[in-house]
Amino acid sequence: MNLVELAARSTPPSPSTAVLRTRARRPAAQDVAGTSLRRSARQVVDALAGSSGLETWYLGRVDGETLLPLAVSTGSRSVTTGRRVRWSDTPCRRMASGLGPTVAPVVADVPNYARAPFSLALGVTAYAGLPLHDRDGRLLGVLAGWSTRPAPVVTPGLEPVLRAFSELLTQALDAEVRDDEAQRATEREAVRRRAADKVTSLSSRTGWGAVLREEDRRCAERGLPVALLVVDVGLVRSSARLQRATQAIVRALPDALVSRLNARQFGAVLPDVEPDEVAATAEEVATALRSEGFTASTAWATSGEAGDLGAVWLLAEQRLYSARRDGVRP
Incomplete structure (x- = not known):
C-alpha cells in the first residue's frame, strides 16, 4: 500500500x-x-x-x-x-x-x-x-x-x-533523519581511520573534504540543514597544547564531526541545526578554548547561504579571516 x-x-x-x-x-x-x-x-x-x-x-x-x-x-x-x-x-x-x-x-x-x-x-x-x-x-x-x-x-x-x-x-x-544519524556515525569512524591527523587523531583536511561531499549529497537529496563552523585557536607552540585545544573543541561539540584543517584551524560539521543554534554553539566553543588560555576566533555559515557546502565553507572561512583581522569575538 x-x-x-x-x-x-x-x-x-x-x-x-x-x-x-x-x-x-x-x-x-x-x-x-x-x-x-x-x-x-x-x-x-x-x-x-x-x-x-x-x-x-x-x-x-x-x-x-x-x-x-x-x-x-x-x-x-x-x-x-x-x-x-x-x-x-x-x-x-x-x-x-x-x-x-x-x-x-x-x-x-x-x-x-x-x-x-x-x-x-x-x-x-x-x-x-x-x-x-x-x-x-x-x-x-x-x-x-x-x-x-x-x-x-x-x-x-x-x-x-x-x-x-x-x-x-x-x-x-x-x-x-534517524537513518542519516546512523550513517554519519559510520562515516565518522571511517574518515578517522583513513585520514587521521597524527597529533590530534581527528580527521585531516582530506577527510574533511570527503565528509563535505557526503553532507552535500544529503543536503541536495533531503533538504537537511547543515552548518559549517570554523575555529581558529591561535598560535600553538607544542603538541601537548594542540591536543589540549582539540579536547576542548571535541568536548564542546559532542555531536559534530570535527577535523583539523591546518596548523591552527579546525572545522566542524553541524547537521540539522538552525542558525540561532549555531551562534550559541560557536560561543560555547570559543568560551571553552579561552578558559584553557587559547586566543579563539570562530565563524560559521549555513547550507541555505550558498549553493553547495564547498561555497559554504569558503564563506565561513572568509568570515573567520574578517573576524581575526577586525579583532571581533563571537
Whole structure:
C-alpha cells in the first residue's frame, strides 16, 4: 500500500474525501528513483495536483532563511525541485506562523497571503498548506499548493486529507533523519581511520573534504540543514597544547564531526541545526578554548547561504579571516 492509499484510509469516509481517493495520479516513471521520502512526497504532490483544484503542489524543507523544494508536482513551472526560494517571501511562512488558514479558496480574501511577494509574482488565486513539525515541535518544512487560474474551485474536504498527508510525510522525514544519524556515525569512524591527523587523531583536511561531499549529497537529496563552523585557536607552540585545544573543541561539540584543517584551524560539521543554534554553539566553543588560555576566533555559515557546502565553507572561512583581522569575538 502506497502513501496515497494510507492517507485516504486515515481520513473519515465522506463524499469529499472519496473524490481525492479515486482521482490520485500515478507518479511519473522517471521519478521513481531517489529516497523513500522523495518517492512518497512525489506521490502525494501529484495526487493533490490532480484532485484538489490547485494545480501546483510541493513539499519543501525549511533551511534557515530559505525553503528547499524536495518534491514538486508534475508540470509545475513556478517552483522547481532543488531550487531554493526565500522563505520570508512565501505565503507558506505566513501560514506556518498562524497568520492565515490552512485552505484559502480565494487568496484575495486573506491579505497576509495575497501580499506575500511570492503570491504577487505568480498571481496566486487560491492556496492551501500545512507545516511539518518534528517530535520536538520544530518546523521542518511545509506541504503546500496553489493555483494561478482565475476563480479555481477548491475540492471540498481538502483540509483533513492534507493533514493526513502531512502527518505521513513527517513520519517519513523523521525516519530519514534517524537513518542519516546512523550513517554519519559510520562515516565518522571511517574518515578517522583513513585520514587521521597524527597529533590530534581527528580527521585531516582530506577527510574533511570527503565528509563535505557526503553532507552535500544529503543536503541536495533531503533538504537537511547543515552548518559549517570554523575555529581558529591561535598560535600553538607544542603538541601537548594542540591536543589540549582539540579536547576542548571535541568536548564542546559532542555531536559534530570535527577535523583539523591546518596548523591552527579546525572545522566542524553541524547537521540539522538552525542558525540561532549555531551562534550559541560557536560561543560555547570559543568560551571553552579561552578558559584553557587559547586566543579563539570562530565563524560559521549555513547550507541555505550558498549553493553547495564547498561555497559554504569558503564563506565561513572568509568570515573567520574578517573576524581575526577586525579583532571581533563571537
